Amino acid sequence: MNTYLIPTTAAYCYEPYDHIYLVYANTPLEAYQTACNNLQGEYIPQKSQKYESYPFELYKSDNTATFPFPESQKYDILTEAFKNTKGTEHMGHFNVNWNEYTELLSKKADKEIWSNPTYPNNGILTNYLVHTYKRLRTERQIIRKDNYALFNTGLFTKYYESIYAYSDQEYNVSFLTGHELNQHGISERPQKANYFEDPSLLLFDWHYPIDIHFKHILEDEKNKERLPKGFLEKENKMCILTGAVELMKRRVSANYELAIPQCYEDKIQLLLPLCLDTDEGKPDLALAVTKLDNCYQGYTCLTLDMAYNNARLIAKPESSWLYSK
Numbered sequence: 001m002n003t004y005l006i007p008t009t010a011a012y013c014y015e016p017y018d019h020i021y022l023v024y025a026n027t028p029l030e031a032y033q034t035a036c037n038n039l040q041g042e043y044i045p046q047k048s049q050k051y052e053s054y055p056f057e058l059y060k061s062d063n064t065a066t067f068p069f070p071e072s073q074k075y076d077i078l079t080e081a082f083k084n085t086k087g088t089e090h091m092g093h094f095n096v097n098w099n100e101y102t103e104l105l106s107k108k109a110d111k112e113i114w115s116n117p118t119y120p121n122n123g124i125l126t127n128y129l130v131h132t133y134k135r136l137r138t139e140r141q142i143i144r145k146d147n148y149a150l151f152n153t154g155l156f157t158k159y160y161e162s163i164y165a166y167s168d169q170e171y172n173v174s175f176l177t178g179h180e181l182n183q184h185g186i187s188e189r190p191q192k193a194n195y196f197e198d199p200s201l202l203l204f205d206w207h208y209p210i211d212i213h214f215k216h217i218l219e220d221e222k223n224k225e226r227l228p229k230g231f232l233e234k235e236n237k238m239c240i241l242t243g244a245v246e247l248m249k250r251r252v253s254a255n256y257e258l259a260i261p262q263c264y265e266d267k268i269q270l271l272l273p274l275c276l277d278t279d280e281g282k283p284d285l286a287l288a289v290t291k292l293d294n295c296y297q298g299y300t301c302l303t304l305d306m307a308y309n310n311a312r313l314i315a316k317p318e319s320s321w322l323y324s325k
Contacts, residue, residue, distance in 0.1 A: 093149030118305035228277035
């Protein structure tokens, strides 16, 4: 029996799915149906094929057994649940809101850009920590002991010392170098997250054509919001986009460093500079392409803010075209 965390919203409230309901079930569908039956319309569960879940029955405190709890209490609730579930006490480590630790980590790490207009207040670093922790949990690269836990953040100090996230027996989180871990009597040094097995995916191969999904890029409402206003006002948008892609291929062929990798749904994609509405040749968008057997598929465009945020998960982008104007 698994424990599923089902996002819910109050039936009378306009806030979307800002509560969480703990459900014991064997499958996501069973969890959804159980939530619907238990909540009886007072709260509306979000239907999904995949929820955050744990492969055992987590302890439910009195205030979570019957009703959903606010999402803001998630980390405190889960820490209590792990501490009171036999055999899972060690999983209480790092069950935190990483946004509360970005200022501490940014001061420890070598200086770089962790905020932009789309992701203010160290939002890029928050995204980095959330996804890095998730990846390391999948790779089983998080060391968990009875009195502490440890993982490699993948970041470095200005002296190129690896920075590790450390959680003590009271579940307090700090960021330490290897030298500082030694002072705690800790000799383990877990590996940083690994996002690719095939290094060839990190380089753009100009021999392969790029198949553009024109309908999605030009008609999907969310994607259209990312396109430059001047471009949207043009009549010959498909011709402009086609020409921009051809020019981009030549630029990337001349300088392979312009292709920046990102990880999307556990697959490596390349972000390529796209100029749709600038005369100076400065990119205003990033085209995300996925390599298939004999071609690249260009399905969507990202703003430069979005592209930088995504690319930083793998490595610090050095290419200047990714920086916002």
